[in-house]
Amino acid sequence: MTARFEGKVAIITGAASGIGKATAKRLSDEGAAVAILDLNEGLAKEVADGLPKALAFSVDVTDEGAVKAAVAQVLAKWARIDILVNNAGGMAGILPIEHMTMEVVRRTTEVNYLSQWICTLAVLPSLQVAGGNIVNISSGSAQTPVYGMGAYGSAKAAVSNFTEACAREFGGKNMRVNAIVPGYIQFDGKKPSFTEEQAEMIAQQAMQRQALKQIGMPSDIAAAVAFLCSEDARHITGIELRVSGG
Numbered sequence: 001m002t003a004r005f006e007g008k009v010a011i012i013t014g015a016a017s018g019i020g021k022a023t024a025k026r027l028s029d030e031g032a033a034v035a036i037l038d039l040n041e042g043l044a045k046e047v048a049d050g051l052p053k054a055l056a057f058s059v060d061v062t063d064e065g066a067v068k069a070a071v072a073q074v075l076a077k078w079a080r081i082d083i084l085v086n087n088a089g090g091m092a093g094i095l096p097i098e099h100m101t102m103e104v105v106r107r108t109t110e111v112n113y114l115s116q117w118i119c120t121l122a123v124l125p126s127l128q129v130a131g132g133n134i135v136n137i138s139s140g141s142a143q144t145p146v147y148g149m150g151a152y153g154s155a156k157a158a159v160s161n162f163t164e165a166c167a168r169e170f171g172g173k174n175m176r177v178n179a180i181v182p183g184y185i186q187f188d189g190k191k192p193s194f195t196e197e198q199a200e201m202i203a204q205q206a207m208q209r210q211a212l213k214q215i216g217m218p219s220d221i222a223a224a225v226a227f228l229c230s231e232d233a234r235h236i237t238g239i240e241l242r243v244s245g246g
């Protein structure tokens with residue numbers, strides 16, 4: 001593996017499992033020091049303990065004060081931040097719109113969208129100095145609404161506009177801001193928000209829809225994050241990169 005991120009510091013939200021965990025490992029394998037911000041303290045620590053330069057923070061990314069405190073600790077330890085991966089997210093439940101509650105809509109929007117504002121604003125002064133990178137994780141359901149995922153899809157759709165707005169406003173500081181739009185990516189363990197039948201149905205529908213007849217893995221998204229944060233992508237900003245098997 002190359003060392004494209006030697007000397008760089010990355011913050012990855014939601015890196016205790018799945019896509020975030022694979023991304024923490026990938027950036028670490030390429031030389032970065034990584035800070036994991038996740039609700040799941042035990043799993044976040046397990047991931048950090050398996051990496052050479054890593055810190056784990058038990059943080060709800062919708063809590064502005066907690067995010068700022070974690071960022072301050074990262075700066076105290078490594079004195080810089082080069083990469084932010086806004087990955088934490090998920091569904092509070094699969095519910096058709098007519099049965100949706102505003103509680104679920106608000107929490108889904110906070111976790112998938114407002115958290116990206118909170119984390120971006122918290123790291124912005126450091127990233128502007130470093131000329132760093134932000135990668136926001138969106139979802140295919142932002143582009144094609146999926147039955148029962150209205151709250152999640154619309155929160156993820158807002159991520160696109162936010163990404164491009166940031167790319168335009170921060171390009172002059174040599175910062176790049178991109179989004180990745182994953183298709184179906186294999187889950188890490190059982191999801192509390194889905195029944196097993198719902199999880200199976202989502203996987204089957206993805207296989208029917210995709211051009212490539214293979215299951216997308218968290219490492220496929222991690223590889224795309226690493227590319228977007230690397231010098232190979234130096235002229236790419238404000239895009240939504242679909243990583244979905246076609």
Ligand SMILES: NC(=O)c1ccc[n+]([C@@H]2O[C@H](COP(=O)([O-])OP(=O)(O)OC[C@H]3O[C@@H](n4cnc5c(N)ncnc54)[C@H](O)[C@@H]3O)[C@@H](O)[C@H]2O)c1
Pocket residue numbers: 013014015016017018019020037038039040059060061062087088089090091111137138139140181182183184185186187188218
């Ligand atoms: N797996 C897929 O098919 C898929 C497809 C499209 C988009 N995505 C997006 O990719 C991202 C990662 O998904 P995943 O499949 O790896 O899920 P995952 O459940 O395995 O990982 C999500 C992580 O985020 C953490 N998290 C959730 N809410 C948080 C909060 N408020 N504060 C801090 N941490 C929080 C969880 O503890 C978990 O570790 C999410 O944004 C998801 O919406 C996933």
